[in-house]
Amino acid sequence: MAKQDDQFKKVISHAKEYGYIFQSSEIYDGLSAVYDYAQNGVELKKNIRDYWWKAMVQMNENIVGIDAAILMHPTTWKASGHVDAFNDPLIDNKDSKKRYRADVLVEEYCAKIEAKIEKEVTKAAKRFGEAFNEKEFLATNGRVVGYQEKIDSILSRLARSLENEDLDDVKALIEELEIADPISGSKNWTDVKQFNLMFGTKLGASADTAMDLYLRPETAQGIFVNFLNVQKTGRMKIPFGIAQTGKAFRNEIVARQFIFRQREFEQMEMQFFVKPGTQKEWYEQWKESRLKWHLSLGMGAENYRFHDHEKLAHYADAAADIEFKFPFGFKELEGIHSRTDFDLSQHEKYSGKKLQYFDHESKESYVPYVVETSIGLDRMFLAVFSNSLVDETLEDGSERTVLRLPAVLAPTKAAVLPLVKKDGLPEIAREIIDDLKFDFNVIYDEKDAVGRRYRRQDAAGTPFCITVDHQTLEDQTVTIRHRDTMEQQRVKIEDVRGIINKEVDMRAWLMKM
Numbered sequence: 001m002a003k004q005d006d007q008f009k010k011v012i013s014h015a016k017e018y019g020y021i022f023q024s025s026e027i028y029d030g031l032s033a034v035y036d037y038a039q040n041g042v043e044l045k046k047n048i049r050d051y052w053w054k055a056m057v058q059m060n061e062n063i064v065g066i067d068a069a070i071l072m073h074p075t076t077w078k079a080s081g082h083v084d085a086f087n088d089p090l091i092d093n094k095d096s097k098k099r100y101r102a103d104v105l106v107e108e109y110c111a112k113i114e115a116k117i118e119k120e121v122t123k124a125a126k127r128f129g130e131a132f133n134e135k136e137f138l139a140t141n142g143r144v145v146g147y148q149e150k151i152d153s154i155l156s157r158l159a160r161s162l163e164n165e166d167l168d169d170v171k172a173l174i175e176e177l178e179i180a181d182p183i184s185g186s187k188n189w190t191d192v193k194q195f196n197l198m199f200g201t202k203l204g205a206s207a208d209t210a211m212d213l214y215l216r217p218e219t220a221q222g223i224f225v226n227f228l229n230v231q232k233t234g235r236m237k238i239p240f241g242i243a244q245t246g247k248a249f250r251n252e253i254v255a256r257q258f259i260f261r262q263r264e265f266e267q268m269e270m271q272f273f274v275k276p277g278t279q280k281e282w283y284e285q286w287k288e289s290r291l292k293w294h295l296s297l298g299m300g301a302e303n304y305r306f307h308d309h310e311k312l313a314h315y316a317d318a319a320a321d322i323e324f325k326f327p328f329g330f331k332e333l334e335g336i337h338s339r340t341d342f343d344l345s346q347h348e349k350y351s352g353k354k355l356q357y358f359d360h361e362s363k364e365s366y367v368p369y370v371v372e373t374s375i376g377l378d379r380m381f382l383a384v385f386s387n388s389l390v391d392e393t394l395e396d397g398s399e400r401t402v403l404r405l406p407a408v409l410a411p412t413k414a415a416v417l418p419l420v421k422k423d424g425l426p427e428i429a430r431e432i433i434d435d436l437k438f439d440f441n442v443i444y445d446e447k448d449a450v451g452r453r454y455r456r457q458d459a460a461g462t463p464f465c466i467t468v469d470h471q472t473l474e475d476q477t478v479t480i481r482h483r484d485t486m487e488q489q490r491v492k493i494e495d496v497r498g499i500i501n502k503e504v505d506m507r508a509w510l511m512k513m
Contacts, residue, residue: 005328007327007386008257008258008327008328008386010389011258011327011382011385011386011389012258014389014401014403014459015041015258015385016038018040018403018459018460018461019038019039019040019041019460020037020038020040020041020044020385021035021036021037021038021041021258021259022035022036022038023035023036024036032263033252033261033262033263034262034263034264035258035259035262039411040411040412040460040461041381041411043411043412043441044381044384044385044405044409044410044411044461045266045377045378045381047408047409047410047411048377048380048381048384048409049245049266049268049377050506051297051408051409051506051509051510052245052268052293052375052377052380053065053243053245053268054506054510055293055510055513056241056243056268056270056373057243059510060241062236062237062239062240062241063240063241063242063243063270063272064230064234064236064240064241064242064243065242065243065244066222066223066226066230066242066243066244067244067245067246068219068222068223068225068226068244068246069222070215070216070246070247070249071201071203071213071215071216072213072214072216072221072222072225074211074212074213074214075350075351076221076225076347077198077214077217077221078350079346079347079349079350079351080221080224080343080346080347081314081315081346082198082214082217083196083198085314086196086197086198086217087194087195087196087197088101088103088194088195088197088252088253089101089102089103089162089167089170089192089193089194090102090192090193090194090195090253091105091170091171091174091189091190091191091192091193092189092190093181093184093186093188093189093190094186094188094189094190095181095184095186095188096181096183096184096186098181098183098184099253100181100182100253101253102167102170102171102174102192103158103162103170105174105179106154106155106158106170106173106174106177106179107155107158108182109154109177109179110151110154110155111328111329111330113147113150113151114147114151114329114330115329116147117138117144117147117148120141120143120144120147121134121137121138121144124137124141154173154177155310156310157169157173158170158173159309159310159311160310160311161173162311163311167191167192167193167194168191168192170192171189171191171192174189175187175189195253196251197217197250197251197252198214198215198217198249198250198251199214199215199217199249199250199251199263200212200213200214200215201213201214201215215248215249216248216249217248217249217250218248218267218269218374219244219245219246219248219267219269220269220271220343220372220374221343222244222246223242223244223269223271224271224343224344224347224355224370225347225351226242227242227273227344227355227368228354228355230242231273231357238273238274238275238357238359238368239272239273239274239275239278239282240272240273241270241271241272241273242270242271242273243268243269243270243271244267244268244269244270245266245267245268245269245377246266246267247264247265247266248264248265248266248267249263249264249265250263250265251263257326257328258382259378259379259381259382260326260328260331260378260379260382262378265376265377265378266376266377266378267374267375267376267377268374268375268376268377268380269372269373269374269375270372270373270374271339271343271370271371271372272286272370272371272372272373273357273368273369273370274368274369274370274371275359275366275368275369276341276366276367276368276369277369278369279317279318279338279340279369279370279371280317280318280338282338282371283318283336283338283371286336286371286373287306287320287336289513290322290334290336290373290375291304291306291322292512292513293513294322294324294333294334295512295513296509296510296512296513297384297406297408297409297509298406298512299383299384299387299388299406300387302325303324303325303387304322304323304324304325304333305322305323305330306320306321306322306323307320307321307323307330307332308320309321313337313339314342315339315340315342315343316337316338316339316340316342317338317340318337318338319335319336319337319338320335320336320337321333321334321335321336322334322335322336324379324383326382326383326386327386331379332379333375333376333379333380333383334373334374334375334376334380335372335373335374335375336371336372336373336374337371337372337374338369338370338371338372339369339370339371339372340369340370341367341368341369341370343370344356344367344368344370345367348367355367356368384405384406384409385403385405388403388404388405388406388461389401389403389404390402390403390404400455400458400459401455401458401459402458402459402483402484403458403459403460403461404461404483404484405461405463406509407463407503407504408504408505408506408508408509410461410462410463410504411441411460411461412441412442412443412460412461412462413440413441413442413462413463413464413500413504414436414440414442414443414462414463414464414465414466414496414500415442415443415444415445415453415457415462415464415465415466416429416432416433416436416442416443416444416445416466416468417429417445417446417450417453417465417466417467417468418446418467418468419450419467419468419469419470421446423470423473424473425468425469425470425472425473426446428468428472428473429444429446429466429468430444432466432468432478432493432496435497436496436497436500439497439500439501440500440501440504443462445457450467453465454481454486457483458483461483462483463482463483463484463500463503463504464480464481464482464483464499464500464503465480465481465483466478466479466480466481466496467479467480467481471490472493476492476493476494477490477491477492477493478490478491478493478496479491480496480499
């Protein structure tokens, strides 16, 4: 756990040092769990969003996008169940006066047991070498099996208690496991209580006439209330999907782990409308499709796993998470949910308007079922960033820090470096910049020795460095250096665009799906 904590601290520090993420309002001591995306961060975030949008919308003829407003009629949230049921189970420590999510405390306890399993696997792999069979070891090693059974038992009981709203048993579980306050070590807990997560606001010119509203806690409802508008104007035939990216807001009491859990965050969601009775088939298809999208980025299949929900939301008949191995363990990255017809039926009920689809083939009208894919853009950012940050020891014994971002997502695709700041080299470098900037985000860097500039660009995540030297004056060639391998090639200036494009073109990456 200490090693994980150290790595996570490096991630947070590196994100600030290289212009990816700043604490919001930092000069005023900041706001808890609110962050600003800096000059490199905003580019990486945009590239992740674009990569999702192209795969989800542009590459699917039957999926279209919308951008619904953050403010919605308050009855929306009554219909969706958020007013009555959008709660987290919270518990206070009487000694430290700190408040925690009760379910998170239990999950973190289980994460520590998972760390023990990983430790056993690492030791066994080292002991048995190439003959090591991890799958067989996990299934047969007595200690590991015992650890896993304990995890399963704890999480099963937690899910059952939350589903039955038995908050007394959630507290009893925390006490039986002897879970202590992470800060003070105290085990003096209050009862568990539910807390609604929505932010309230007002709409109107004066306090007397203002309407009470909520900042949306999810983007999905904007899709549901526009279902019929999109279907009719787009002449969409079932099955079809509506996608959206945008901000959502949740008054998280326990918002930690950097940008993993924030009060203001961004979602990338798609609601896929299907004929009742076909939802399970589509659910399985979207599980497979979404995992392929993640794997196309090359961040290691071993870092992903599915977690099927034991506790289903009241509207769902199937649900699973794609979990990613963050520095603090496997956590939810994306959810795939079969939501039945709950959402559209509820909005029909509360609005008094029909939200049904007329099937011209079967000559029947019905409320479609929905299969949802929902991924947190900020969490995806953290997954990409934390997975890419590596400290390497090179052959000569020196060390470098490199941010191995997938090239397709990197904020800056290339840095152009004149070897010296004279002899016409800066002018040629500027000409290369002016030529490439129509296709790629590129930067000019002339400060420090070229080796130091290489290291700086490695740490910033730039896939290519293009060095202009005195030979360039003679034959119009430059040195292009690859971030990950540090390989250097001498190429013609006119070939640079093609070399970069081959590595960063979104088409090539998405073809891996």
